[in-house]
Amino acid sequence: MTGIFITGTDTGIGKTAVAAGLAGALKExxxxxxxxxxxxxxxxxxxxxxxxxxxxxxxxxxxxxDEEELICPVLLREALAPDIAAKIEGKTIDPGLIKNAYMELERRHDIVVVEGAGGIAVPVKDRFLISDLIVLLGIPAIIVARPGLGTINHTFLTIEYAKKCGIQIIGVIINNYRGGMAEETNPEVIKDLTGITVLGIIPHDLKIDVDRGEPGDIVALVHRHVDIEAIIRF
Incomplete structure:
Protein backbone atom coordinates (compact mmCIF):
# COMPACT_ATOMS: atom_id res chain seq x y z
CA MET A 1 0.00 0.00 0.00
CA THR A 2 1.52 3.29 -1.12
CA GLY A 3 -1.49 5.53 -0.64
CA ILE A 4 -4.51 6.03 1.61
CA PHE A 5 -7.54 8.04 0.50
CA ILE A 6 -9.37 9.84 3.32
CA THR A 7 -13.02 10.30 2.44
CA GLY A 8 -16.08 10.85 4.59
CA THR A 9 -19.78 10.43 5.11
CA ASP A 10 -20.28 14.18 4.67
CA THR A 11 -18.51 17.51 4.57
CA GLY A 12 -17.26 19.30 7.68
CA ILE A 13 -16.66 16.13 9.71
CA GLY A 14 -12.93 16.51 10.18
CA LYS A 15 -11.39 14.65 7.24
CA THR A 16 -8.55 17.16 7.10
CA ALA A 17 -7.72 16.79 10.79
CA VAL A 18 -7.78 12.99 10.53
CA ALA A 19 -5.63 13.07 7.38
CA ALA A 20 -3.13 15.39 9.08
CA GLY A 21 -3.04 13.29 12.22
CA LEU A 22 -2.51 10.07 10.30
CA ALA A 23 0.22 11.62 8.15
CA GLY A 24 2.00 12.92 11.24
CA ALA A 25 1.65 9.62 13.08
CA LEU A 26 3.06 7.65 10.14
CA LYS A 27 5.97 10.08 9.85
CA GLU A 28 6.77 9.63 13.54
CA ASP A 66 6.94 18.79 -2.16
CA GLU A 67 5.74 21.50 -4.52
CA GLU A 68 2.39 23.17 -3.90
CA GLU A 69 1.06 22.11 -7.30
CA LEU A 70 1.60 18.48 -6.38
CA ILE A 71 0.14 18.72 -2.89
CA CYS A 72 -2.98 20.52 -4.11
CA PRO A 73 -3.30 20.49 -7.90
CA VAL A 74 -6.78 22.08 -8.03
CA LEU A 75 -7.65 25.29 -6.18
CA LEU A 76 -11.15 26.79 -6.40
CA ARG A 77 -12.38 29.95 -4.72
CA GLU A 78 -16.05 29.08 -4.16
CA ALA A 79 -16.93 26.83 -1.21
CA LEU A 80 -19.09 24.55 -3.35
CA ALA A 81 -18.86 21.09 -4.85
CA PRO A 82 -15.74 21.13 -7.07
CA ASP A 83 -17.67 20.69 -10.31
CA ILE A 84 -19.95 23.65 -9.56
CA ALA A 85 -17.15 25.86 -8.22
CA ALA A 86 -15.06 25.17 -11.33
CA LYS A 87 -17.91 26.02 -13.69
CA ILE A 88 -18.56 29.31 -11.89
CA GLU A 89 -14.88 30.20 -12.31
CA GLY A 90 -14.78 29.05 -15.93
CA LYS A 91 -12.32 26.27 -15.12
CA THR A 92 -12.19 22.61 -16.11
CA ILE A 93 -10.95 20.04 -13.62
CA ASP A 94 -8.70 17.43 -15.19
CA PRO A 95 -8.71 14.14 -13.21
CA GLY A 96 -5.58 13.14 -15.14
CA LEU A 97 -3.73 16.12 -13.63
CA ILE A 98 -4.67 14.93 -10.16
CA LYS A 99 -3.53 11.39 -10.91
CA ASN A 100 -0.21 12.59 -12.31
CA ALA A 101 0.41 14.66 -9.19
CA TYR A 102 -0.39 11.66 -7.01
CA MET A 103 1.90 9.38 -9.00
CA GLU A 104 4.80 11.79 -8.56
CA LEU A 105 4.19 11.98 -4.80
CA GLU A 106 3.92 8.19 -4.69
CA ARG A 107 7.29 7.94 -6.43
CA ARG A 108 8.91 10.17 -3.82
CA HIS A 109 7.42 8.74 -0.63
CA ASP A 110 6.75 5.48 1.16
CA ILE A 111 3.11 6.43 1.54
CA VAL A 112 0.85 9.32 0.50
CA VAL A 113 -2.15 10.40 2.58
CA VAL A 114 -4.73 11.80 0.17
CA GLU A 115 -7.79 13.80 1.19
CA GLY A 116 -10.86 14.16 -0.98
CA ALA A 117 -13.50 16.88 -1.01
CA GLY A 118 -16.78 16.46 0.85
CA GLY A 119 -18.37 13.02 0.75
CA ILE A 120 -17.67 10.09 -1.50
CA ALA A 121 -20.33 10.97 -4.10
CA VAL A 122 -19.43 14.64 -4.56
CA PRO A 123 -19.03 15.55 -8.27
CA VAL A 124 -15.51 16.49 -9.33
CA LYS A 125 -16.27 17.00 -13.01
CA ASP A 126 -19.70 16.43 -14.51
CA ARG A 127 -20.58 12.85 -13.49
CA PHE A 128 -17.03 12.01 -12.41
CA LEU A 129 -17.32 11.70 -8.63
CA ILE A 130 -14.91 11.43 -5.70
CA SER A 131 -15.56 7.68 -5.82
CA ASP A 132 -14.34 7.64 -9.43
CA LEU A 133 -11.23 9.55 -8.35
CA ILE A 134 -10.46 6.95 -5.67
CA VAL A 135 -10.78 4.21 -8.29
CA LEU A 136 -8.59 6.21 -10.71
CA LEU A 137 -5.84 6.52 -8.11
CA GLY A 138 -6.17 2.84 -7.27
CA ILE A 139 -5.75 3.18 -3.51
CA PRO A 140 -7.81 2.01 -0.52
CA ALA A 141 -9.93 4.38 1.55
CA ILE A 142 -10.57 5.24 5.16
CA ILE A 143 -14.03 6.64 5.85
CA VAL A 144 -14.33 9.41 8.43
CA ALA A 145 -17.69 9.59 10.19
CA ARG A 146 -19.28 11.81 12.79
CA PRO A 147 -20.04 10.30 16.21
CA GLY A 148 -23.66 11.18 16.91
CA LEU A 149 -27.17 10.33 15.79
CA GLY A 150 -27.51 9.60 12.08
CA THR A 151 -24.00 8.33 11.60
CA ILE A 152 -25.05 4.66 11.35
CA ASN A 153 -27.18 5.44 8.32
CA HIS A 154 -24.61 7.75 6.69
CA THR A 155 -21.73 5.36 7.31
CA PHE A 156 -23.65 2.29 6.13
CA LEU A 157 -24.67 4.02 2.88
CA THR A 158 -21.14 5.29 2.26
CA ILE A 159 -19.63 1.85 2.81
CA GLU A 160 -22.17 0.08 0.61
CA TYR A 161 -21.65 2.59 -2.18
CA ALA A 162 -17.87 2.30 -1.90
CA LYS A 163 -18.11 -1.49 -2.12
CA LYS A 164 -20.32 -1.19 -5.19
CA CYS A 165 -17.65 1.01 -6.80
CA GLY A 166 -14.97 -1.58 -6.10
CA ILE A 167 -13.18 0.57 -3.53
CA GLN A 168 -11.22 -1.26 -0.85
CA ILE A 169 -12.08 0.06 2.60
CA ILE A 170 -9.41 -0.06 5.29
CA GLY A 171 -11.87 0.94 7.99
CA VAL A 172 -13.86 3.72 9.61
CA ILE A 173 -12.57 6.44 11.92
CA ILE A 174 -15.14 8.20 14.06
CA ASN A 175 -14.05 11.75 14.68
CA ASN A 176 -14.90 14.47 17.20
CA TYR A 177 -16.26 12.23 19.96
CA ARG A 178 -17.81 14.19 22.83
CA GLY A 179 -19.49 11.41 24.82
CA GLY A 180 -23.07 10.17 24.83
CA MET A 181 -25.01 6.93 24.41
CA ALA A 182 -25.20 7.08 20.59
CA GLU A 183 -21.48 7.73 20.33
CA GLU A 184 -20.73 4.75 22.58
CA THR A 185 -22.98 2.27 20.75
CA ASN A 186 -22.50 3.33 17.11
CA PRO A 187 -19.08 1.71 16.48
CA GLU A 188 -20.24 -1.83 17.26
CA VAL A 189 -23.43 -1.38 15.23
CA ILE A 190 -21.47 -0.10 12.24
CA LYS A 191 -19.12 -3.10 12.41
CA ASP A 192 -22.01 -5.56 12.74
CA LEU A 193 -23.96 -4.06 9.84
CA THR A 194 -21.10 -3.58 7.40
CA GLY A 195 -18.33 -5.97 8.39
CA ILE A 196 -15.94 -3.01 8.30
CA THR A 197 -13.73 -2.34 11.31
CA VAL A 198 -13.92 0.89 13.25
CA LEU A 199 -10.22 1.77 13.45
CA GLY A 200 -10.63 4.31 16.21
CA ILE A 201 -12.64 7.04 17.87
CA ILE A 202 -10.90 10.40 18.06
CA PRO A 203 -12.10 12.73 20.83
CA HIS A 204 -13.00 16.36 20.33
CA ASP A 205 -10.03 18.75 20.49
CA LEU A 206 -10.82 22.45 20.87
CA LYS A 207 -7.33 23.38 19.69
CA ILE A 208 -7.82 22.07 16.14
CA ASP A 209 -8.64 24.86 13.68
CA VAL A 210 -8.18 24.08 10.00
CA ASP A 211 -8.83 27.62 8.79
CA ARG A 212 -6.10 28.97 11.08
CA GLY A 213 -3.76 26.07 10.39
CA GLU A 214 -3.83 24.86 13.98
CA PRO A 215 -3.46 21.04 14.18
CA GLY A 216 -3.90 20.97 17.96
CA ASP A 217 -3.04 17.54 19.36
CA ILE A 218 -4.33 15.59 16.37
CA VAL A 219 -1.12 13.61 15.78
CA ALA A 220 -0.98 12.49 19.42
CA LEU A 221 -4.71 11.72 19.37
CA VAL A 222 -4.31 9.52 16.29
CA HIS A 223 -1.40 7.72 17.95
CA ARG A 224 -3.48 7.15 21.06
CA HIS A 225 -6.91 6.34 19.62
CA VAL A 226 -6.44 4.86 16.12
CA ASP A 227 -5.21 1.37 15.27
CA ILE A 228 -2.34 2.45 13.05
CA GLU A 229 -0.94 -1.07 12.89
CA ALA A 230 -4.15 -2.30 11.25
CA ILE A 231 -3.76 0.45 8.63
CA ILE A 232 -0.13 -0.44 7.96
CA ARG A 233 -0.94 -4.16 7.69
CA PHE A 234 -3.82 -3.65 5.23
Whole structure:
Protein backbone atom coordinates (compact mmCIF):
# COMPACT_ATOMS: atom_id res chain seq x y z
CA MET A 1 0.00 0.00 0.00
CA THR A 2 1.52 3.29 -1.12
CA GLY A 3 -1.49 5.53 -0.64
CA ILE A 4 -4.51 6.03 1.61
CA PHE A 5 -7.54 8.04 0.50
CA ILE A 6 -9.37 9.84 3.32
CA THR A 7 -13.02 10.30 2.44
CA GLY A 8 -16.08 10.85 4.59
CA THR A 9 -19.78 10.43 5.11
CA ASP A 10 -20.28 14.18 4.67
CA THR A 11 -18.51 17.51 4.57
CA GLY A 12 -17.26 19.30 7.68
CA ILE A 13 -16.66 16.13 9.71
CA GLY A 14 -12.93 16.51 10.18
CA LYS A 15 -11.39 14.65 7.24
CA THR A 16 -8.55 17.16 7.10
CA ALA A 17 -7.72 16.79 10.79
CA VAL A 18 -7.78 12.99 10.53
CA ALA A 19 -5.63 13.07 7.38
CA ALA A 20 -3.13 15.39 9.08
CA GLY A 21 -3.04 13.29 12.22
CA LEU A 22 -2.51 10.07 10.30
CA ALA A 23 0.22 11.62 8.15
CA GLY A 24 2.00 12.92 11.24
CA ALA A 25 1.65 9.62 13.08
CA LEU A 26 3.06 7.65 10.14
CA LYS A 27 5.97 10.08 9.85
CA GLU A 28 6.77 9.63 13.54
CA UNK A 29 6.92 5.88 12.88
CA UNK A 30 9.72 6.46 10.39
CA UNK A 31 7.87 6.53 7.08
CA UNK A 32 8.50 9.08 4.36
CA UNK A 33 5.00 10.56 4.08
CA UNK A 34 3.54 12.67 1.31
CA UNK A 35 0.26 14.53 1.66
CA UNK A 36 -2.26 15.56 -0.95
CA UNK A 37 -5.47 17.55 -1.06
CA UNK A 38 -6.89 16.53 -4.42
CA UNK A 39 -9.30 19.45 -4.85
CA UNK A 40 -9.69 22.47 -2.58
CA UNK A 41 -13.02 24.25 -2.83
CA UNK A 42 -13.29 27.43 -0.81
CA UNK A 43 -9.57 28.08 -1.14
CA UNK A 44 -8.33 31.02 0.91
CA UNK A 45 -6.56 34.08 -0.43
CA UNK A 46 -3.15 35.21 0.80
CA UNK A 47 -1.11 37.97 -0.82
CA UNK A 48 -3.33 37.79 -3.87
CA UNK A 49 -2.79 34.04 -4.30
CA UNK A 50 -5.13 31.13 -3.59
CA UNK A 51 -3.91 28.44 -1.23
CA UNK A 52 -5.30 25.30 0.36
CA UNK A 53 -5.85 25.65 4.09
CA UNK A 54 -6.51 21.89 4.26
CA UNK A 55 -3.18 21.11 2.63
CA UNK A 56 -1.41 23.51 4.98
CA UNK A 57 -2.68 21.63 8.02
CA UNK A 58 -1.44 18.33 6.59
CA UNK A 59 1.91 19.91 5.71
CA UNK A 60 2.31 21.12 9.30
CA UNK A 61 1.71 17.60 10.57
CA UNK A 62 3.96 15.71 8.12
CA UNK A 63 6.42 18.39 6.91
CA UNK A 64 6.86 17.13 3.33
CA UNK A 65 9.05 19.17 0.97
CA ASP A 66 6.94 18.79 -2.16
CA GLU A 67 5.74 21.50 -4.52
CA GLU A 68 2.39 23.17 -3.90
CA GLU A 69 1.06 22.11 -7.30
CA LEU A 70 1.60 18.48 -6.38
CA ILE A 71 0.14 18.72 -2.89
CA CYS A 72 -2.98 20.52 -4.11
CA PRO A 73 -3.30 20.49 -7.90
CA VAL A 74 -6.78 22.08 -8.03
CA LEU A 75 -7.65 25.29 -6.18
CA LEU A 76 -11.15 26.79 -6.40
CA ARG A 77 -12.38 29.95 -4.72
CA GLU A 78 -16.05 29.08 -4.16
CA ALA A 79 -16.93 26.83 -1.21
CA LEU A 80 -19.09 24.55 -3.35
CA ALA A 81 -18.86 21.09 -4.85
CA PRO A 82 -15.74 21.13 -7.07
CA ASP A 83 -17.67 20.69 -10.31
CA ILE A 84 -19.95 23.65 -9.56
CA ALA A 85 -17.15 25.86 -8.22
CA ALA A 86 -15.06 25.17 -11.33
CA LYS A 87 -17.91 26.02 -13.69
CA ILE A 88 -18.56 29.31 -11.89
CA GLU A 89 -14.88 30.20 -12.31
CA GLY A 90 -14.78 29.05 -15.93
CA LYS A 91 -12.32 26.27 -15.12
CA THR A 92 -12.19 22.61 -16.11
CA ILE A 93 -10.95 20.04 -13.62
CA ASP A 94 -8.70 17.43 -15.19
CA PRO A 95 -8.71 14.14 -13.21
CA GLY A 96 -5.58 13.14 -15.14
CA LEU A 97 -3.73 16.12 -13.63
CA ILE A 98 -4.67 14.93 -10.16
CA LYS A 99 -3.53 11.39 -10.91
CA ASN A 100 -0.21 12.59 -12.31
CA ALA A 101 0.41 14.66 -9.19
CA TYR A 102 -0.39 11.66 -7.01
CA MET A 103 1.90 9.38 -9.00
CA GLU A 104 4.80 11.79 -8.56
CA LEU A 105 4.19 11.98 -4.80
CA GLU A 106 3.92 8.19 -4.69
CA ARG A 107 7.29 7.94 -6.43
CA ARG A 108 8.91 10.17 -3.82
CA HIS A 109 7.42 8.74 -0.63
CA ASP A 110 6.75 5.48 1.16
CA ILE A 111 3.11 6.43 1.54
CA VAL A 112 0.85 9.32 0.50
CA VAL A 113 -2.15 10.40 2.58
CA VAL A 114 -4.73 11.80 0.17
CA GLU A 115 -7.79 13.80 1.19
CA GLY A 116 -10.86 14.16 -0.98
CA ALA A 117 -13.50 16.88 -1.01
CA GLY A 118 -16.78 16.46 0.85
CA GLY A 119 -18.37 13.02 0.75
CA ILE A 120 -17.67 10.09 -1.50
CA ALA A 121 -20.33 10.97 -4.10
CA VAL A 122 -19.43 14.64 -4.56
CA PRO A 123 -19.03 15.55 -8.27
CA VAL A 124 -15.51 16.49 -9.33
CA LYS A 125 -16.27 17.00 -13.01
CA ASP A 126 -19.70 16.43 -14.51
CA ARG A 127 -20.58 12.85 -13.49
CA PHE A 128 -17.03 12.01 -12.41
CA LEU A 129 -17.32 11.70 -8.63
CA ILE A 130 -14.91 11.43 -5.70
CA SER A 131 -15.56 7.68 -5.82
CA ASP A 132 -14.34 7.64 -9.43
CA LEU A 133 -11.23 9.55 -8.35
CA ILE A 134 -10.46 6.95 -5.67
CA VAL A 135 -10.78 4.21 -8.29
CA LEU A 136 -8.59 6.21 -10.71
CA LEU A 137 -5.84 6.52 -8.11
CA GLY A 138 -6.17 2.84 -7.27
CA ILE A 139 -5.75 3.18 -3.51
CA PRO A 140 -7.81 2.01 -0.52
CA ALA A 141 -9.93 4.38 1.55
CA ILE A 142 -10.57 5.24 5.16
CA ILE A 143 -14.03 6.64 5.85
CA VAL A 144 -14.33 9.41 8.43
CA ALA A 145 -17.69 9.59 10.19
CA ARG A 146 -19.28 11.81 12.79
CA PRO A 147 -20.04 10.30 16.21
CA GLY A 148 -23.66 11.18 16.91
CA LEU A 149 -27.17 10.33 15.79
CA GLY A 150 -27.51 9.60 12.08
CA THR A 151 -24.00 8.33 11.60
CA ILE A 152 -25.05 4.66 11.35
CA ASN A 153 -27.18 5.44 8.32
CA HIS A 154 -24.61 7.75 6.69
CA THR A 155 -21.73 5.36 7.31
CA PHE A 156 -23.65 2.29 6.13
CA LEU A 157 -24.67 4.02 2.88
CA THR A 158 -21.14 5.29 2.26
CA ILE A 159 -19.63 1.85 2.81
CA GLU A 160 -22.17 0.08 0.61
CA TYR A 161 -21.65 2.59 -2.18
CA ALA A 162 -17.87 2.30 -1.90
CA LYS A 163 -18.11 -1.49 -2.12
CA LYS A 164 -20.32 -1.19 -5.19
CA CYS A 165 -17.65 1.01 -6.80
CA GLY A 166 -14.97 -1.58 -6.10
CA ILE A 167 -13.18 0.57 -3.53
CA GLN A 168 -11.22 -1.26 -0.85
CA ILE A 169 -12.08 0.06 2.60
CA ILE A 170 -9.41 -0.06 5.29
CA GLY A 171 -11.87 0.94 7.99
CA VAL A 172 -13.86 3.72 9.61
CA ILE A 173 -12.57 6.44 11.92
CA ILE A 174 -15.14 8.20 14.06
CA ASN A 175 -14.05 11.75 14.68
CA ASN A 176 -14.90 14.47 17.20
CA TYR A 177 -16.26 12.23 19.96
CA ARG A 178 -17.81 14.19 22.83
CA GLY A 179 -19.49 11.41 24.82
CA GLY A 180 -23.07 10.17 24.83
CA MET A 181 -25.01 6.93 24.41
CA ALA A 182 -25.20 7.08 20.59
CA GLU A 183 -21.48 7.73 20.33
CA GLU A 184 -20.73 4.75 22.58
CA THR A 185 -22.98 2.27 20.75
CA ASN A 186 -22.50 3.33 17.11
CA PRO A 187 -19.08 1.71 16.48
CA GLU A 188 -20.24 -1.83 17.26
CA VAL A 189 -23.43 -1.38 15.23
CA ILE A 190 -21.47 -0.10 12.24
CA LYS A 191 -19.12 -3.10 12.41
CA ASP A 192 -22.01 -5.56 12.74
CA LEU A 193 -23.96 -4.06 9.84
CA THR A 194 -21.10 -3.58 7.40
CA GLY A 195 -18.33 -5.97 8.39
CA ILE A 196 -15.94 -3.01 8.30
CA THR A 197 -13.73 -2.34 11.31
CA VAL A 198 -13.92 0.89 13.25
CA LEU A 199 -10.22 1.77 13.45
CA GLY A 200 -10.63 4.31 16.21
CA ILE A 201 -12.64 7.04 17.87
CA ILE A 202 -10.90 10.40 18.06
CA PRO A 203 -12.10 12.73 20.83
CA HIS A 204 -13.00 16.36 20.33
CA ASP A 205 -10.03 18.75 20.49
CA LEU A 206 -10.82 22.45 20.87
CA LYS A 207 -7.33 23.38 19.69
CA ILE A 208 -7.82 22.07 16.14
CA ASP A 209 -8.64 24.86 13.68
CA VAL A 210 -8.18 24.08 10.00
CA ASP A 211 -8.83 27.62 8.79
CA ARG A 212 -6.10 28.97 11.08
CA GLY A 213 -3.76 26.07 10.39
CA GLU A 214 -3.83 24.86 13.98
CA PRO A 215 -3.46 21.04 14.18
CA GLY A 216 -3.90 20.97 17.96
CA ASP A 217 -3.04 17.54 19.36
CA ILE A 218 -4.33 15.59 16.37
CA VAL A 219 -1.12 13.61 15.78
CA ALA A 220 -0.98 12.49 19.42
CA LEU A 221 -4.71 11.72 19.37
CA VAL A 222 -4.31 9.52 16.29
CA HIS A 223 -1.40 7.72 17.95
CA ARG A 224 -3.48 7.15 21.06
CA HIS A 225 -6.91 6.34 19.62
CA VAL A 226 -6.44 4.86 16.12
CA ASP A 227 -5.21 1.37 15.27
CA ILE A 228 -2.34 2.45 13.05
CA GLU A 229 -0.94 -1.07 12.89
CA ALA A 230 -4.15 -2.30 11.25
CA ILE A 231 -3.76 0.45 8.63
CA ILE A 232 -0.13 -0.44 7.96
CA ARG A 233 -0.94 -4.16 7.69
CA PHE A 234 -3.82 -3.65 5.23
Missing amino acids: RGYSVGVMKTVQSGAALRNGKLYSQDAELMIKAACPC
